[in-house]
Amino acid sequence: MTASVPLARGHEARDPVPAAAATQVPSDRAVLRAVGTLMATTPATADGAKRILSAAAAQAGMPGTVLAAAVLDASRGVPVPARAERALRQALQAARTPDPVPASRPCLMPLREDAEEALDRFFETRLRLTAAPADPEARQAFEDALFTLCILMGRPCPAEAVHEAVQYTEG
Known part of the structure; x- marks a missing residue:
């Protein structure tokens, strides 16, 4: 019915x-x-x-x-x-679906050295986590490095933050 x-x-x-x-x-x-x-x-x-x-x-x-x-x-x-x-x-x-972030948005960029240091830390912690996926300290270090990149690059998405940092340090 x-x-x-x-x-x-x-x-x-x-x-x-x-x-x-x-x-x-x-x-x-x-x-x-x-x-x-x-x-x-x-x-x-x-x-x-x-x-x-x-x-x-x-x-x-x-x-x-x-x-x-x-x-x-x-x-x-x-x-x-x-x-x-x-x-x-x-x-x-x-x-x-996140709102698209305009590419030409005005923002303050970090010092290139700070971005390079944060990227180095991210890649090091990623290797450490890959080597020991069950290690809680490695997981915490990786998440901290990823969070730092997100804040530093002004991106809410970790993948975007890493991409932006790589582009910024290479360009």
Whole structure:
């Protein structure tokens, strides 16, 4: 048995909703549980999970509480409307995709010697970690060197920071 979910604009949904979702009364509690579920299944903060839920609800054209109930139903193995699932998948993908950093953004660059020293430390700690992957001190030294490069080069992504540092020291 299926029921229609009213859209935010007052139209009927094209995708049927399982009876389990239609019989449950969506509430703010469902939203809180859905946010917790998104936090657990997606590397997101509470605010990030709320934004994902809100963006998916807007994309699907349904109230946030109804989409939250669909998220909870999905976690229980109950089928959800295709448009809700599609909207949630798109919102998750958009949240995981970092905003592109303009290449010509104005920023202060470190001294070339500091960048070379940080790169040398990074490569040394990477070799040390490769030689002893179970060593917690080697892991900590590697993560510290990587963090230093990220801060020094002003890049949130470690791969970008290493690439930027190599380009900067060679150029």
